[in-house]
Every structure is written in structure tokens, then in C-alpha cells.
Amino acid sequence: MKNDKWKDMRSTLSPAFTGSRLRQMFELINQVAEDSTNYLHKLHSKESCNGIELNLKDYATRFTNDAIASTAFGLQVNSFEEKDNTFYMLGRKATSFSFWMNLRLLLIIQCKGLAKLLRIEFVDKNSTKYFCQLVLDAFKYRKERNIRRPDIINLLMEARGLFPTDSPKAHNREWTDTEMVAQCFLFFFGGFETMATLICFAAYELMGNPIVQEKLFEEVEEINKRREGKRLTYEDLQGMKYLEMVVNETLRKWPPIITLNRICTKDFLFEADGERMEIKKGEVILVPVSGIHRDPQYYPNPDSFDPERFSAENKDQIKPFTFLPFGEGPRNCIASRFATLEAKAILYYLVRDFRITAAKRTALPIELEKNGLRVAPINGFWLKLIARNKI
Template sequence: MFWFLISGVLVILVYYVFVNPFNYWERKGVPQDRIWKIWLETVLVIIQYRPFHETLKRAYDNFPEMRYGGVYQLFTPMLLIRDPELIKQITVKDFEHFIDHFHFFPTNDEPLWEKNLFLLKGEKWREMRTTLSPSFTSSKMKLMFGLINDCAKQFVKYYEEQNENVIQLEMKDTFTRYANDVIATSAFGVTCDSIRNRDNEFYLNGKIAADFGEGIKGMLKFVIATLSPKLANKLGLKLTKRESSMFFTNVIKSNIKSREQNGIIRPDMIHLLLEARKGKLKYEELESIPKEKLTDEDIAAQAFIFFLAGFDSVATLMYFVAYELAVHPDIQVKLQLEIDNILNNSNGSLTYENLSSMKYMDMVLSETLRKWPNAFFLDRVCVKPYTIPPVREGEKPVYLEKGDTIQIPLFGIHYDPEYFPEPERFDPERFSDENKSKINPYVYLPFGSGPRICIGSRFALMETKMVFSYLLAKFDIVVTEKTPIPLKLSRSKLSLDNDEGFWMGLQLRKESTETL
């Protein structure tokens, strides 16, 4: 009798621990895989059997001809959305039901994370977005143009001074250093030269801040945080190491103090945020003026998330642009012709206006963002009950509860041949004036969608276009013996990366524009 009871308890325990959590979508009438297959995929994710983007693409392909399907991100149920019209409905039309992002990691006692725009929720997010929006308009980007222009020129000049025919570089490290300098000067008011001064404090702390853990150790940290946020807190697991957080917080606070005491005005993000705190920015076409003024901690948190996006995400865009240009020299030549024409007509210097006029540059960057979206997927959390009505034959209403999470897998949608024929092929012509109008805006989402779209997209594109304009005016980006062809993404890293490095060469052009 005793063993019978023990067996019964074990069966019940196994059901509630290993089976019941993975029946979530089936109970709601949503198509999902069998439990054994869900467990298999979960284990494969944990042991990092394949690159994470491939897992997302497989999940997307697993529900052909369907508008949605039930998936599980580690142990969190998520409703995978595949239909463009439903994406529009959730991220735009019914945004009030899906205003928040999902928190993959507890951020208690981490003010730089708790207070930044990306992770703020509800009304706090709305107020911060309202406060920050005027800082990211075209007119404000023009104010920071000169700072970025100086960084790009400094970057290219260094390699010109090497006076070598071909300079072999690991492009992830190279562009991360450039991105570090851009963000340091434009967001923190700190001037760096990370190419020459390779171990400067700002760059080293940036690397620490952007390191969320790699391999099995990094994955286990996220598994623990997903299963038990309380345990993660007890174990002291943090998104960012304390010394790095303190460094960035202190840099911002001391910078603010110095400016306010000495009346220093510099055309950068700190200045714009201080103006926002004083209520001096225009709130045109916004719902309301923020009720609370920005604190020093608020400003530090926004500068920090802006830094991380630039240090990691924008640098990722840059080294994938470099890779695609190196392996597609015909596309590179066409882009160089556009750059040469503009620089030759403006005495070798860029302006905000002529940079914005580069159509083929826009096409190259757009196709890179399609093929290599830095965000693996978009997520939204349902904040109040919502019903997805049936549209197609066989569908039933899907009743979403508060706390249910939506997943929009970019690596599935961006590689769907229905929307992008031959998706593995790099083809900037997809985004020509003639063709881009045919692309449904809800199948191309590199910066997100709706009110929570990336606020810094203008800035990211500006600094990327600027560095490639100056770089390609002087150099060809070429394949070397160390260039990984074909490119294989890492299974052990939680970002778009590979294990061999992005090695390419800078070869001096025989004919180029005048010296920068």
C-alpha cells in the first residue's frame, strides 16, 4: 500500500512538473507540438544543440498555413504569431492590450535595467517614451551629426595611416570599438579613441556590460531565472556586473553635475535629456506632457540602454554589412559609386542631408537587417484579457489572459519565401523604390512595430551609413583566407555571432576621394 501511494504521488508530481505546464496552449485550443517534442526542443535549446535563430525558424516553419501556434521559450508558454495582419492587430491596433515587453530576467536592485525605456511597463513606459521622443527626431539627430562625423573620420584615418595594401581585421572587434566611441561621445559626453587606446576604461566596461554569459553557463543562468526569479536573486545572478553598472552610473552623474555647475552645453544626448528634464523640449503630437521630471538615475538608465544598443546591436549590423559586401563585391562597387558621387560633389565631407539621400546605401542596410535581424524575435505581454477571433476555417477564439506572452519570430518571417523569394540570397534590390512598396510592412520588422518600435533607429542607421561612407571611399572590404565562407553562426552565444570571428581585409582603393 505504501509503495502504491508513493507511485501515485510520483505520477502526479511528474504530470504537474513535466506535462501540465506544456499543455497550456492545447487547453486554449491553440495548435502546438506534442509534449515529448516540446521537451526535446527545450533540452536542445538548453544544451545549445543548434544556433538559437535556427530554433526560432524551425518553430515558425512548424505551423505552415496557420496564423499562430503555441510554443514554449524554455518553460514560458508563448503564442507564436505568423500572420502579418494579426501582427498589425497586436502591435498597433490593439496595442493597449500588449503594451509591455516580457522580462526574461529579474532586474531587482539593478536601477539601470529597472528604469530604462526597454523594460519599463505600462504608464511608466508611456511617460518615459513621451519624455524621450523629442530627443530622437531628425532635428535632434542633426545636432549630434558632427560628433559622429568626427568619430567616423577618426576611425578611417587610423587605417589610412597604416599605409598597408591589405589590413586584416576581426570586424566584430573593429566595429564594436567604433560604436563604443560613438556612444561614449554622443550619450555620455566622453571622448574615446578605442582603436588607438584599446584598453580604455569606457570600452572595457562596455564589454563587461554587454556580456550576458556564453555557453552552457550563460544558458543555465537564464534557465534558473526563468524557473525561479527568487532563486536567481538569492544566488546574486545579475544581468550586468555591479562594477560595470557603477561605472556608467558614476560617469553620467558626474557629467551632469559638471554641466549644471559650469553651464557646459554639448550637442549630445545628456544635453537633450537635461533639456527634457527642464521641460524645454517640444512635445508636438504627443499625448501628454510627462507628469514627473527625469532624475539622474532615469537619465543614467536611458544612456545605459542606449549604450548597450549601440555597443552590441549596431556593431552587429556593421559587421554583417561588411561581411555581405566582402562576399558580394559587385554590390560593394555599386555602393562605392554612390558614395563617390556624393563625396565628390561635397568636397569629401558628409552632411546630414546628403547622407540621408543615399538610396543604395539604404537598400544595402535594409537587406542586411532583413537577413540578419539583431532581435531574434519581438515579444509582447498581454496586460488585459484579449480575444483573437477566428478568421480561417477550423479556428476557434483564442482567449488570452493577463500575463500571456506573444512571440513574433523575425528569423521565421524574414526568411519566409512567400514574402522574400530566395530568402538566403543577399539582394538589396528587394528594397529599391520600385520593390519596397510591395513589401508588407508587417513582414519586415528589424526595429519592431507599433508604439514600442525602437526609438533609436534613426541614430543607428545614421552612424552606420556614416562609417561605411568614409570607409568605402578609401578601402575595399575584401575576403581573406580567414573569412568564414559559408558563415556559420555560433551555437554557444546568445547573439548573432560565430566562433571563428568575422575576419576580413581592408584593401586600399586605387582610386578614391580626397583625403578625409
């Protein structure tokens, strides 16, 4: 979407990610996090008291899948118990960056006219049909039964006038079925793979930096004792400063998206360091996020994992526009707060209940794939989890 149409949709969706809405959605995320942790305990009790070795990527994608299914689509899916459920399998297919998917994306970004002429679509038709039916059926079902839920579909129904709302309407635009479905799918597409990658790299760094892991465990244990058996709350998680530092440093060292793309909307003359560059309207600009995050002039010893970069004392020293895991400006990721909340929730339970160590198949140092658009290790995120009550 562009211009006013994009602004209208942005203002329509923005209320979904306010503090009050996130607090409501956290209850849904927390339930999924608890279910996924229970699954790990079952594995641990079945396999060995010495710990379980697993490819954390499979675990993390199932968690993000179920969290998004609940918060965006209103579905109760347990991908740990029902491993081949339709939502997970089609979602995984739609977000798997194969060679042909990368090629289609490249054509759509760089050669829009040709892609349109050849009718090249980014998502395969089966996935498109499934998600369309899922969202539209949810609209109909909830309207007929007056079902209200703190999720994206509920917000879209309010925007469409299907449910009354106290929020003032920012515009009078009527959204089509396709535009409604697209917002739900984009929420899924944007968060499925990227958040799973964040969780995996965070766990990998905790494994490789036991002092950091122990310090995080101390913070987690403090919250756990304070709760006295009660469920974790949104406020608890938001108050965990060291956990936030760990997540931010993971995003710095391993940004889920290695480049950002922006389309120039008018001719522009860029001048810096005595050089001039003319950027034409319609040209695509690529911002090398990973390169900026690893630049030693912004982050000394950039290859080291140091959460203290984001401490209260140090974070103000970070130069503006050099920390870009969710982009910057008006088109930054609308769900960035949701994404970090999701990652913090699962990391809380992982560190609370398990010690993260190297497995036999863990690559040390990590070896990254050299093709594709995502950052991933060649042989997967193999880690070993040892239940803390067994140590």
C-alpha cells in the same frame, strides 16, 4: 517601465531622435567615423600595401562604443588609440552574452518572481556603479559650467529642469537618478553589440557580392566628388538611396535581434487560419524575427542578398509586419533612425576608401554559432581591406 510611466519616459526621450536632433548628433558620429577610418589607413600603411586582414567585429564594436560614448554620455573616447580604456572594457563586459548572462536574462524574462527573490541582476555591479557615477558626474559638471551638447544627457537634464528648454513638457513626473542613468545605459546596451553586428554583416555581404559593392561605391564616389573635399553632411547620407537599400537588406537577412519579446497586458483571443489561441495577461510572447525575415512567402529566395527588395519600386510590395529589425508598434526601437545613421556613416567611409575582399580566415560560406542569443560567425568576421588608392 509600464503604462503611463513608460509613456512619460518615451515622450521625454523621443525629441532626441527627431530629424533636427539627429542632424546635430551626426556631427559627433561623423567625427568618430573619420577617426576610425584614419586608424585603418595607419594600419594599412604599416602592414602592407596589399591590404590589411582584420576581425571586423573588434573594429566595429570600437566604433559603436566611441559613437555612443560621444552622443549619449558626452565622452570623447578613442578606442582605436587607447584600446583598453575603461568605458570600452566595462561596456564590452556588460554586453557580452556569456552562458551565465544568457541564463540570467532567461530567468529575468520568464521567471520574474524567482529572479527578484534570488536578487538576480542582469548587469554586474561594477558596470552598474561605473555607469551611475559617469552619468551623475556629467549632470553635475555640466550644470556647474553650463555646458550644452547635442546628446542624450543634455536631453535628460532638460527633462529634469536642470537646463531650460523650448520643448513643451509632456508631463510633470520627477525622474530618479536610477531612472536617468538607466536610459543612458539602455541606449548603450541596445546599440553597442547590435550595431556592430549590422556593420559586420553589411561588410561581409559586400565582400560576397562584388557587383553590389561596386554599385554602392559608385554612389559613394558621386557624393564624395560633389563634396569637393568638404566634410560629409547629414543630408548627403540621407540622400544615398542605394546605401539605405543595402542597410535594409542586411537588416532583413541578418537581423541583430533574432526574436522580440512582448508581455500580454490583458487576456486576448488570437484567431488566424481557422485556429484559435488564448493568450493570458502576463504571458510573454516571442516573435521570431529571423524566421519571418527568411520566410520565402514574404521574401523570395530569402538566402540571397538583394538590396533591390527595398528599392522605391519594390519596397511597397513588402507585407506589413514582415520587416521587423527594430520591432513594430508603440514599443519599437526609439533609436532606430540613429542606429541606421550610425551604420551608414561608417559604411560610407569603408566603401569610399577600401575595397572589401575575403581574407585567408574568411569563412565561405559563413558558419554561425549555434548557442547564445546573438547571430555571429564561429570564427569571427575576418575580412581584407585594400585601400582604393593602392589598387
